[in-house]
Amino acid sequence: MKASFWIGTALAALLAGGAVAQELKFAPGQDSKFTWKSYEDFKAAHANLKGQSLTLFGPWRGEDEVLFNSVLAYFNAATGINGRYSSSENYEQQIVIDTQAGSPPNIAIIPQPGLLADLAAKGFLTSLGQENSDWVKTNYGSGGDWIRYGTYKGKDGKEAYFGFPFKADFKSMVWYVPENFEEAGYEVPKTMEDLIKLSDQIVKDGGVPWCIGLGSGGATGWPATDWVEDMMLRTQKPEVYDKWVSNEVKFNDPAVIGAIDEFGKFAKNPKYVSGGVAAVASTDFRDSPKGLFGIPPKCYLHHQASFVPSFFPPDTKLGTDADFFYLPTYASKPELGTPVLGAGTMFAITKDSPTAKAFIEFLKTPIAHEVWMAQSSFLTPFKGANPNAYANDVLKKQGELLTTATTFRFDASDLMPGKIGAGAFWTGMVDYVGGKDAKTVATDIQKAWDGLK
Amino acid sequence: MSAVVSLRRIGLPRLIVHASVLVICFIWLIPTLGILVTSFREAGQITASGWWTAFTGAAETSAARLGEPSTAKQNGATYVISGSVFEGGKGGSVRAFGTRVAAPTEFAAGKPADIGDGETLTINEDGSYTYSKNAPFESGRGKRVYLSVATPPSFTTENYRTVLTSQGIGQSFVNSLTVAVPATIIPILIAAFAAYALSWMEFPGRALIIALVVGLIVVPLQMSLIPLLKMYNEIGNFFGVPSRSYAGIWLAHSAFGMPLAIYLLRNYISGLPREIIESARVDGASDFEIFVKIILPLSFPALASFSIFQFLWTWNDLLVAMVFLGTGKDQLVLTGALNALLGSMGGKWEILTASAFITIVVPIIVFFALQRYLVRGLLAGSVKGG
Numbered sequence: 001m002k003a004s005f006w007i008g009t010a011l012a013a014l015l016a017g018g019a020v021a022q023e024l025k026f027a028p029g030q031d032s033k034f035t036w037k038s039y040e041d042f043k044a045a046h047a048n049l050k051g052q053s054l055t056l057f058g059p060w061r062g063e064d065e066v067l068f069n070s071v072l073a074y075f076n077a078a079t080g081i082n083g084r085y086s087s088s089e090n091y092e093q094q095i096v097i098d099t100q101a102g103s104p105p106n107i108a109i110i111p112q113p114g115l116l117a118d119l120a121a122k123g124f125l126t127s128l129g130q131e132n133s134d135w136v137k138t139n140y141g142s143g144g145d146w147i148r149y150g151t152y153k154g155k156d157g158k159e160a161y162f163g164f165p166f167k168a169d170f171k172s173m174v175w176y177v178p179e180n181f182e183e184a185g186y187e188v189p190k191t192m193e194d195l196i197k198l199s200d201q202i203v204k205d206g207g208v209p210w211c212i213g214l215g216s217g218g219a220t221g222w223p224a225t226d227w228v229e230d231m232m233l234r235t236q237k238p239e240v241y242d243k244w245v246s247n248e249v250k251f252n253d254p255a256v257i258g259a260i261d262e263f264g265k266f267a268k269n270p271k272y273v274s275g276g277v278a279a280v281a282s283t284d285f286r287d288s289p290k291g292l293f294g295i296p297p298k299c300y301l302h303h304q305a306s307f308v309p310s311f312f313p314p315d316t317k318l319g320t321d322a323d324f325f326y327l328p329t330y331a332s333k334p335e336l337g338t339p340v341l342g343a344g345t346m347f348a349i350t351k352d353s354p355t356a357k358a359f360i361e362f363l364k365t366p367i368a369h370e371v372w373m374a375q376s377s378f379l380t381p382f383k384g385a386n387p388n389a390y391a392n393d394v395l396k397k398q399g400e401l402l403t404t405a406t407t408f409r410f411d412a413s414d415l416m417p418g419k420i421g422a423g424a425f426w427t428g429m430v431d432y433v434g435g436k437d438a439k440t441v442a443t444d445i446q447k448a449w450d451g452l453k
Numbered sequence: 454m455s456a457v458v459s460l461r462r463i464g465l466p467r468l469i470v471h472a473s474v475l476v477i478c479f480i481w482l483i484p485t486l487g488i489l490v491t492s493f494r495e496a497g498q499i500t501a502s503g504w505w506t507a508f509t510g511a512a513e514t515s516a517a518r519l520g521e522p523s524t525a526k527q528n529g530a531t532y533v534i535s536g537s538v539f540e541g542g543k544g545g546s547v548r549a550f551g552t553r554v555a556a557p558t559e560f561a562a563g564k565p566a567d568i569g570d571g572e573t574l575t576i577n578e579d580g581s582y583t584y585s586k587n588a589p590f591e592s593g594r595g596k597r598v599y600l601s602v603a604t605p606p607s608f609t610t611e612n613y614r615t616v617l618t619s620q621g622i623g624q625s626f627v628n629s630l631t632v633a634v635p636a637t638i639i640p641i642l643i644a645a646f647a648a649y650a651l652s653w654m655e656f657p658g659r660a661l662i663i664a665l666v667v668g669l670i671v672v673p674l675q676m677s678l679i680p681l682l683k684m685y686n687e688i689g690n691f692f693g694v695p696s697r698s699y700a701g702i703w704l705a706h707s708a709f710g711m712p713l714a715i716y717l718l719r720n721y722i723s724g725l726p727r728e729i730i731e732s733a734r735v736d737g738a739s740d741f742e743i744f745v746k747i748i749l750p751l752s753f754p755a756l757a758s759f760s761i762f763q764f765l766w767t768w769n770d771l772l773v774a775m776v777f778l779g780t781g782k783d784q785l786v787l788t789g790a791l792n793a794l795l796g797s798m799g800g801k802w803e804i805l806t807a808s809a810f811i812t813i814v815v816p817i818i819v820f821f822a823l824q825r826y827l828v829r830g831l832l833a834g835s836v837k838g839g
Contacts, residue, residue, distance in 0.1 A: 062796025086780035101682035286800035295514040
């Protein structure tokens with residue numbers, strides 16, 4: 001272990017050619033699942049920036065920060081740039097403060113396109129240009145959708161491309177424990193009809209099918225927005241979803257109310273949810289998945305995004321102890337294809353410099369993606385990255401679903417104005433689960449939206 | 454009968470007062486106790502059960518895996534896998550076991566259970582098991598069994614170790630002290646001067662200035678973050694120095710703490726007996742001499758109590774430090790570093806509770822060091838009769 005570490009650092013130091021010797025997670029040149037050529041090419045093309053600095057600011061803290069720093073280390077080693085990443089709990093507020101006060105980082109990493117659009121409109125972002133936009137369009141799975149989420153109106157009122165997507169989250173998934181399924185003789189459902197049938201079967205067998213937890217401190221309610229968005233994509237055309245995001249389709253439109261009620265079919269059925277309907281709003285989303293692993297299990301199914309394994313019990317092996325299936329679509333609506341709900345982080349230049357431009361170039365190399373893929377909790381829609389680099393089959397399966405999705409839609413609540421997507425929508429969902437009917441809740445949210453105009 | 458006698462001596466009203474104080478103290482301390490107990494529990498235990506169950510050994514249901522089919526030994530016509538379910542290192546005593554997750558306590562420990570397919574399984578209290586079948590086992594992973602295990606109460610110091618040995622925590626501790634100590638002393642010094650001037654020096658517009666200072670108390674600091682940082686950036690650019698520095702955060706903390714400090718200290722200082730100050734004037738003392746020799750020593754209780762407030766506020770502050778000192782690894786204050794340990798999604802109770810007790814140490818030292826003066830000041834006033 002120690003020996004390989006020293007060999008690794010020695011190699012890295014040699015290859016970095018006198019640059020600051022940073023610890024590289026995987027020694028360049030070894031292990032053919034990595035596209036090392038892209039690393040060498042990048043290094044050759046950016047040799048003139050040695051010693052300059054680059055600051056990045058984003059949402060990742062704790063383990064995620066360690067992971068991102070391991071990617072950044074390759075950039076630093078290749079270019080000799082001193083790139084430093086930092087984060088803060090209130091990064092959304094902090095980035096607004098920093099840009100307005102005139103001391104922004106070079107690159108801001110933001111998972112909410114809505115927030116980036118605000119910053120772009122005030123003229124705080126530097127456009128990445130047509131070239132990057134074209135690159136994402138051709139090289140990312142459903143690239144056309146991705147660039148839409150990175151294109152905003154600038155200060156001059158003209159649309160330009162600002163946000164470079166790197167690291168995606170996959171949301172349309174249902175987690176389960178394969179061994180529990182095996183013991184009870186349940187099959188992974190292929191259609192929404194089957195999923196409902198399976199839920200009924202579990203109830204009949206004396207179990208509880210779902211664990212749903214909306215609790216999240218000040219953000220309580222957001223897990224329900226993912227449900228509604230997924231149901232929206234499974235009952236309506238993607239165009240309706242887009243119009244819903246821009247409020248051309250009102251929140252209290254029958255289409256949206258229908259999607260909320262689809263969620264209610266699961267969350268408001270006392271036989272379906274662990275702890276009863278009252279527990280849905282009060283259970284923390286981080287504690288909710290633990291019900292899957294209870295003995296006896298508190299539930300058999302859990303709908304949550306790709307980050308959730310970090311809240312599974314510590315020694316859970318993905319793929320064997322826990323697995324996921326794609327939240328299926330209605331067999332009765334084949335025209336909707338296989339829609340995928342996801343989210344992603346956008347990299348935007350808040351203070352232009354050659355180093356910032358170089359970092360965006362770095363994100364276009366397969367190696368930048370593969371280093372994180374080979375560790376954990378990272379998905380990329382980048383088709384140039386080697387899927388074999390994924391650390392486990394569960395991640396690989398998610399990555400494949402992401403690159404092959406017929407429709408990719410970004411988490412609507414992240415796209416809506418903050419007061420709705422991170423406010424009225426959340427509280428509305430808590431009210432809905434608390435007993436109000438879908439129509440009242442949707443009308444309340446629409447009223448809040450009207451109030452913004 | 455001595456109990457009755459002593460009860461009579463104390464008197465019922467006093468007894469009730471004492472009892473209620475005890476009850477209130479107890480209720481007040483419960484959350485702290487909960488956090489303390491939680492900080493010594495493992496992450497898994499914290500989510501599984503409440504902290505009040507920590508002291509009683511609980512019957513925990515858990516899963517274990519039997520040996521793989523490849524380890525089976527043939528014994529005549531039967532095949533046997535044996536071993537212990539506690540091979541992972543954890544101990545305890547098995548009370549019941551089961552082979553279906555829906556019924557994890559189907560069979561009592563120590564008795565052979567017929568689980569169908571010609572298989573029998575016995576798990577003894579000490580965890581040893583024999584799993585036999587009248588035909589070869591199918592290959593694959595070891596069979597999963599479910600156990601009800603009586604575990605003795607267990608505590609761990611692992612959480613504290615995680616927090617204390619995490620990278621950069623020592624640096625952030627020093628950073629926090631570097632921020633908090635000057636940010637406590639500077640505003641108190643300035644505010645004491647101002648409070649003296651506003652209460653004992655005659656000059657026009659004095660009442661207006663007091664009103665202005667009191668008015669400033671209501672301005673929320675969040676509102677002034679952006680303009681203030683903007684100003685810092687401009688000054689930093691002008692002199693060619695970084696805008697985010699310790700000097701900057703000291704000034705920011707001082708400014709945010711000043712209105713309340715001036716208001717509190719003025720109220721106290723203007724309440725000092727006029728005779729002392731006037732006789733000092735008659736004796737020819739200058740304003741500065743009066744301030745240093747008379748006002749400062751007399752107002753020590755007020756200074757001490759305010760410095761406790763100000764120190765606690767700067768020590769616990771996260772927002773101002775993040776904005777004016779920056780978020781880089783080498784500038785993080787303790788609150789920031791601990792917050793980063795929680796990860797992007799939060800929810801790590803074991804880290805949160807352990808860090809709470811680590812951060813509490815310094816304020817407690819400060820409080821007990823200054824509390825002596827607080828009490829003395831209060832008592833001195835009461836003996837004199839106001």
